[in-house]
Amino acid sequence: MLSREAIFVKNWKGSALGPVLAGAAAGAVNGLFGAGGGMVLVPLLTLCTDLEEDEVFPASVSVILPVCLVSLGAMALGGPLPWGEALPYLIGSAAGGVLVGLFGRKIPTVWLHRGLGLLILWGGVRYLC
Numbered sequence: 001m002l003s004r005e006a007i008f009v010k011n012w013k014g015s016a017l018g019p020v021l022a023g024a025a026a027g028a029v030n031g032l033f034g035a036g037g038g039m040v041l042v043p044l045l046t047l048c049t050d051l052e053e054d055e056v057f058p059a060s061v062s063v064i065l066p067v068c069l070v071s072l073g074a075m076a077l078g079g080p081l082p083w084g085e086a087l088p089y090l091i092g093s094a095a096g097g098v099l100v101g102l103f104g105r106k107i108p109t110v111w112l113h114r115g116l117g118l119l120i121l122w123g124g125v126r127y128l129c
Contacts, residue, residue, distance in 0.1 A: 018048055023063060030064065031071045037064045039120050042113075053109040 022044040030037035041060045045051055051059055075081060 022048060023067075026063065027067045027070070030067050031074065037067050039116070042116060046113075054105065056109075057104070057112060 022041060026037035026041040029040045038060045041063055042056055045056045045059055
């Protein structure tokens with residue numbers, strides 16, 4: 001049976017291919033589904049880099065923000081954006097982001113991983129049913 005190290009190359013030894021492919025996967029998921037690039041990026045950053053557990057989520061957010069902006073720009077080229085409907089969600093998301101930015105590092109990393117896993121499973125079951 002293959003080990004995790006046999007499948008994934010830690011730190012990519014200076015190669016840009018792994019990070020580029022991980023970023024492309026996150027961008028594709030974000031562009032196709034409107035969100036969720038972190039669902040791809042967090043596990044890939046955990047498996048494929050030497051980042052510490054508490055560095056993975058901030059690194060993911062720093063990648064996802066520009067990806068979301070690019071997706072937003074691409075969507076805007078296709079027609080008007082529904083800002084009126086999105087505004088309440090933007091306000092709530094901004095408040096949640098500030099709170100987690102201030103207090104998120106106090107949450108044990110294992111809880112964050114489990115929480116993300118549960119959200120992914122819940123979302124998958126919702127869309128299948």
